[in-house]
Amino acid sequence: xxxxxxxxxxxxxxxxxxxxxxxxxxxxxxxxxxxxxxxxxxxxxxxxxxxxxxxxxxxxxxxxxxxxxxxxxxxxxxxxxxxxxxxxxxxxxxxxxxxxxxxxxxxxxxxxxxxxxxxxxxxxxxxxxxxxxxxxxxxxxxxx
Numbered sequence: 001x002x003x004x005x006x007x008x009x010x011x012x013x014x015x016x017x018x019x020x021x022x023x024x025x026x027x028x029x030x031x032x033x034x035x036x037x038x039x040x041x042x043x044x045x046x047x048x049x050x051x052x053x054x055x056x057x058x059x060x061x062x063x064x065x066x067x068x069x070x071x072x073x074x075x076x077x078x079x080x081x082x083x084x085x086x087x088x089x090x091x092x093x094x095x096x097x098x099x100x101x102x103x104x105x106x107x108x109x110x111x112x113x114x115x116x117x118x119x120x121x122x123x124x125x126x127x128x129x130x131x132x133x134x135x136x137x138x139x140x141x142x143x144x
Contacts, residue, residue, distance in 0.1 A: 001113055003121065004105035005128045011139045013093040013100045017072035019138055020091050023048075029138040032131040034059070042069040046077065053127040054120050064089075085110040102135075104128055 009016055019029075023036035023046055035049035044066040052058040067088065068076035076090035085108070092103040105128060116124075 001108045003125050004103055005132055007102045007132045008096055008098050009102055009136055009139060010099040013072040013095055016093055016100045019135060020075055029134050030131060031134050032127050040066060040069060042066055053123040083111060085112045104132055
């Protein structure tokens, strides 16, 4: 199953990338990935703490692996619990007339996502939209 959000950001792909690839500052702005310890780079293993949209207030801690790192176009990481869950969380950036077209989402597989209802899927998508909002606000705050 695949969840995707889309947003036009009024900043260059390079500027958007600089925020998304700065894992050490996720705790400053990111309401979904509230902590990431490490540097973004292909193959990097990065401990992250995620808010669980299906259980308000609950977090998930997992070490993810960066599986796509193509500045300033693609960033993706993979979290995995054998049989139960695999999630590839991604950001695709493309230049647009107004700045950057952002596609942000996740490809999910395993037993856990198979049990998700439409309501649970909507909560997950809403969490990605909140992250998009926070990204836009972060970009506005740090722009010169």
